[in-house]
Amino acid sequence: MDGRYTDCAASMKEKALSSLCTPALVVDVDKVKRNAQRMIERCQNLGVQLRPHMKTHKTLECADIMTGGSRRCIVVSTLAEACFYADHGFDDILYAYSLPFDKVERCADLSERLDLFQILLDHPHALDELKKRPLRDGRLWHVWLKLDCGNGRAGVLHSQPEAIRLAQAIVGTKGVELTGVYAHCGNSYNCRGVEQIQAVAQETTDLTLQFMEKLKASGITCKSSIGSTPSCSHPVKDMGKLSEVHPGNYGFYDVQQSVIGSCTLEEVAVKVLTRVIGHCPHRNQLLIDCGWCGLSLDGAGKLPTGYAVIEGHPDLKLLSMTQEHGRVEPISGPLDYSKFPLGSLLTLIPYHSCATAVMHPVYHVHSEGRLLGKWTPTRGW
Numbered sequence: 447m448d449g450r451y452t453d454c455a456a457s458m459k460e461k462a463l464s465s466l467c468t469p470a471l472v473v474d475v476d477k478v479k480r481n482a483q484r485m486i487e488r489c490q491n492l493g494v495q496l497r498p499h500m501k502t503h504k505t506l507e508c509a510d511i512m513t514g515g516s517r518r519c520i521v522v523s524t525l526a527e528a529c530f531y532a533d534h535g536f537d538d539i540l541y542a543y544s545l546p547f548d549k550v551e552r553c554a555d556l557s558e559r560l561d562l563f564q565i566l567l568d569h570p571h572a573l574d575e576l577k578k579r580p581l582r583d584g585r586l587w588h589v590w591l592k593l594d595c596g597n598g599r600a601g602v603l604h605s606q607p608e609a610i611r612l613a614q615a616i617v618g619t620k621g622v623e624l625t626g627v628y629a630h631c632g633n634s635y636n637c638r639g640v641e642q643i644q645a646v647a648q649e650t651t652d653l654t655l656q657f658m659e660k661l662k663a664s665g666i667t668c669k670s671s672i673g674s675t676p677s678c679s680h681p682v683k684d685m686g687k688l689s690e691v692h693p694g695n696y697g698f699y700d701v702q703q704s705v706i707g708s709c710t711l712e713e714v715a716v717k718v719l720t721r722v723i724g725h726c727p728h729r730n731q732l733l734i735d736c737g738w739c740g741l742s743l744d745g746a747g748k749l750p751t752g753y754a755v756i757e758g759h760p761d762l763k764l765l766s767m768t769q770e771h772g773r774v775e776p777i778s779g780p781l782d783y784s785k786f787p788l789g790s791l792l793t794l795i796p797y798h799s800c801a802t803a804v805m806h807p808v809y810h811v812h813s814e815g816r817l818l819g820k821w822t823p824t825r826g827w
Contacts (some may be wrong), residue, residue, distance in 0.1 A: 456492055463719060463810070464791060469740030470719045471806040473821065474811050475511075478697050479717035482511045485624065485678065485696050496596055497671065499694025502800045504823035505809070506534055506745045508697055511744035513593040521692045522672075525552050525645040530824035540564040542628060542692065544592055544600045545572040545764055554579050557587060568592040568602045571621070573615055580621045582679070589616055590628040590671070596646075597632040602738065604629075604653050609661055617666055625670030627661070629654050647677035651684045675699075679708040700799035701755050702745065711761050711795065715756065716809075718794040718802060720772065722786050730781050732774040734792060738767040745797025750777065757793040764794065792812045 454612030482498075489496035498512040503522040509531065513520060518538045522528045528541050529552075537560050541553065545567045556563040558581055566571060568587055576587050591613050594601030602609045616624040631650035637643045650672050658670050672685070673692030687692060688731055698716040699709040718741055745753055752764035756774070765773045774792070775781065786792075796802035803809070809821040 453502055463812055463815055463817065465817070466717050466719060466810055468674065468721045468791070469736035469807050471740075471803065472717050472719055473698070473809045473810050473811045474715045474717075474813070475818065477713060478508060479511055479519045479716060481709075481713060482514075483697060485512075485693065486514060486677065488681055489691060492653070492681055492683075492691075494686055494688055495519065497673075497692045499523070499542070499673070499691045499692050499696070500527055500531065502635040502695050502698055503809075503821070504510065504530070504825070505821040507802045507811070507821045508530075509536065511711050513716050519690075521694065522636045525549055525556075525826045526824055526826040528556055528765075532556060532563075533638055536814075538562045538564075538665075540590065540628075540692075542566050542590075543615050544568050545575065547572070547575050550575050550579055554581060557581050558585055559581070562588060564588040564590055566590045566628060567616075568594075568612075570612055570615060571651070573612070573619060577623055579617060588625045589622055590669075591616065591624065593629045593654065593657060595629045595631065595650045595672070597630050597634060599630070601629065601825050604657050609657065610664060613661055614664060620805040623664065624668045626667065626671055627654065627657060628692075629672045630692075631672055631674045631677050634674045635702070637676060637706050637708060640680045643676045643680045643707055644682050647672075647685065648679070648682045650677065651682060651688065655687055657685070675703060676708045679703075695800060698799040698803065701749065701795050701797045705749075711755065714795055714799070716796065716803065718754070718796060720792050720794060722788055722790050723771075725783050725786075725788065726773075726783075727783065729773075730775055732783075732786055734764075734772040734774055735770065736767070736772050736794060738771040738805075740802075740805055741772075741794060741796060742798065742801035743767065749797060753781045754794040754796055757795055760790070798823055824827060 450686035497519045499521040511715045517536045521540045521542045592601040592775045594603045634646040671690035675695040678693035699714045703709050704711045720736035723735045756762045811818045
């Protein structure tokens, strides 16, 4: 048995999932390992470096699985994650969030502690902040330029002259190194099916590579990276011309990813257990002990089954939630209450596992329904 589960597993004495107090987030570690291994193999076949994102799970155990035990080459979305992983022996960490000016000193501390801590910027004022805080002992700020290739969130637009000028300014700044160009193809989340996913992946790859050629023409060479779970679950051949890819959700997957076409519902590794706590025949509803504090409100109105898929019950809909209660009703027809006695368990497959995981202070890890132990995620910013 894996050593990190030994103590917990011994104390659990082969307890089943049904022994957990609810609502409880449960993780199928076998599915996590399969999902992670498939991504590792895809990247090996492409000849591109995998830099897995930690933002979905935020745990040491899942990070070990996703990095193949190397504890190197990861992406984080918060400095809390960066410090958590740095404190536990991880290195080569990319803080993939446009540099917040209130966190420059904390970034400097990590840059001076680790062999390789990297930051992201998309504005010349952020570069000015780095100039104000030179690193000690001749160390360099390792900077990735955030590029917007159609996602429409953070990043300097790939087609604007300002993008090249910012790259040149980074290269020309003492104590700063342009490590790479980073693009997130989050617009792949609007896709339905492999063909659409690969079209977005191809477009983002093409625009990134074209930008790299512009840099090369101006005498600049550096790494390139794109990523999203849909694009990396169904990569296109040209992604092999990039230096890195940085997907994250794939360790857990979720209903949203199955709708997009990144995975099947059977590959989703995370679920929420909940219990029936009320019969409401006057409303033709069940009441469950999972409200939005145990699931999140993400996905509202996007599924015929409401806020989640209720495993084994395609005829049921999680209609609404308050903080600690959920209302479940049949999609059509009267509810047969004899099938759902008070205290009985239902299993919710979350629409968005990133949003659901962050609602839980601990994850209950199992293999084939046998509890192995707990994973404790880091929290905060």
